[in-house]
Amino acid sequence: MDIPELLAPAGDLEKLKAAVVFGADAVYLGGKQFSLRERAGNFTLEEIAAGVEFAHARGVKVYVTVNIFARNRDLDDLPIYLKQLEQIGVDAVIVSDPGVLTLVRETAPGLPVHLSTQANTTNWKAARFWQEQGVSRIILARELGLEEIREIRRQVTVPLEIFVHGAMCISYSGRCLLSSYMTGRDANRGDCAQACRWRYALVEEKRPGEYFPLEEDSRGTYILSSRDLCLLEYIPQLVEAGINSLKIEGRVKSIHYVATVVSVYRQALDAYRADPGRYRVRNRWLEELGKVSHREYTTGFFAGPPVRAAQGAVDSIYLRPYTFTGVVREYDPARGLALVEQRNRFARGEVLEVLLPGGETFSFTVTGLYDENMDPVDAAPHPRQRVFLSLPRPVLPWSLLRRREEYKD
Structure with a gap:
């Protein structure tokens, strides 16, 4: 096959x-x-x-x-x-x-x-x-x-x-000219501004009082998205x-x-x-x-x-239920510590999920969190900051960390 x-x-x-x-x-x-x-x-x-x-x-x-x-x-x-x-x-x-x-x-x-x-x-x-x-x-x-x-x-x-x-x-x-016409950014040369996803209102000039029904959310209407x-x-x-x-x-x-x-x-x-x-x-x-x-x-x-x-129109333009928080660069099985490169802030006490190569996932609560000198820290707030993180089970390099939005501070 x-x-x-x-x-x-x-x-x-x-x-x-x-x-x-x-x-x-x-x-x-x-x-x-x-x-x-x-x-x-x-x-x-x-x-x-x-x-x-x-x-x-x-x-x-x-x-x-x-x-x-x-x-x-x-x-x-x-x-x-x-x-x-x-x-x-x-x-x-x-x-x-x-x-x-x-x-x-x-x-x-x-x-x-x-x-x-x-x-x-x-x-x-x-x-x-x-x-x-x-x-x-x-x-x-x-x-x-x-x-x-x-x-x-x-x-x-x-x-x-x-x-x-x-x-x-x-x-x-x-093949679209909308972005080029409205912003000067040519979609056919790799620089699309995604003008089709902006907010629009539909009006027919010679038919006052006649409106086309459009779906929208709290941020606007997306008739082309x-x-x-x-x-x-x-x-x-x-x-x-x-x-x-x-x-x-x-x-x-x-x-x-x-x-x-x-x-x-x-x-x-x-x-x-x-x-x-x-x-x-x-x-x-x-x-x-x-x-x-x-x-x-x-x-x-x-x-x-x-x-x-x-x-047609969508109920909301983007869904972002999870926040991507970090990438595992190394794992030390003797100490149960992962060297993580931060991508969004995370902190002690939060529940994170790990996605491993191969597709398996597991969740854990952040307890042990240390800077590169192995001094305890409460959070990893800085972009691409490297920290050591205690994990309940072994992981591979390139495993990803993420957090459900309900856990976000």
Whole structure:
């Protein structure tokens, strides 16, 4: 049985390592230029090389996004950058622009090319065209339903990838001018201001007194804001449809988001591999996905045209039930102490939860808390402060600490 690759976002080197440790088969990242996530941490060439070394040592692939819609001025520096990526040994580049595809073929012919979702591949004729251009994978548009995906699979042999989790764009796979028009930040060059998620009021100038009903919460109305995608329940159908890679959105999300979502989909794919006929979504997986910062979930267009409740206004723009408090860097089994790098304040007496690589969780009350000199402290209030923390059981490096909001001071 061919189980799809689990492809995770890597906004920076730390997130890349977390994605690998928590079960990704591949990661995708962007350099400091030519990438559609300008406000992610992104990677220098040295960091790309370090990421490739870390990932390849663990059997994980690395894909680099070069998926802007290039302007003439971009073409001067691109050839050098592409050659550098080829020399580093990345496993593929992700492109959307035919000109960039041509440059890859001319300057770095050893680099496999994945076609970005930005290219809006929505039918099998387009997929066949790109296959004939020599791309080694097509990332399908997010607007496709299951039957459309199946038809494309029947018509082409090139590997196919789809998004299965994360933020959805209200426009066709990111092709939007709203941000550029309103703020000067071009979504098609990686600098989207997410203007679709701002507050709006709908008024028809020539029909005074006539109003369209809109849902809203205490902060305003979000008439363009899509819910987040979650296709966890459709893994059997995705495998049956011949999808080769399942992609998680989130290069600007936190390490906590990346690790948690990757861990859940890893467990789900492994459960399906072990017993396809009895696959079902576990409640604990859904609970885990509810612990990261997210909008309400939807299946998008996958099961057919979305109903208004799935794609229209949402009851609240973000749900943040947990606070990410720290990352375990080291663990001393002789003393039962973890060296933790703080990410949000936590203190003695609070109840924290630990997420371990592999997906297991446990909770404990903070009792023993010490600074790096082993002097007792009451709290860890400083960003990235390193503290020693007594734990009731052994943990692995990269285990994450989080706190339910009800425990927050």
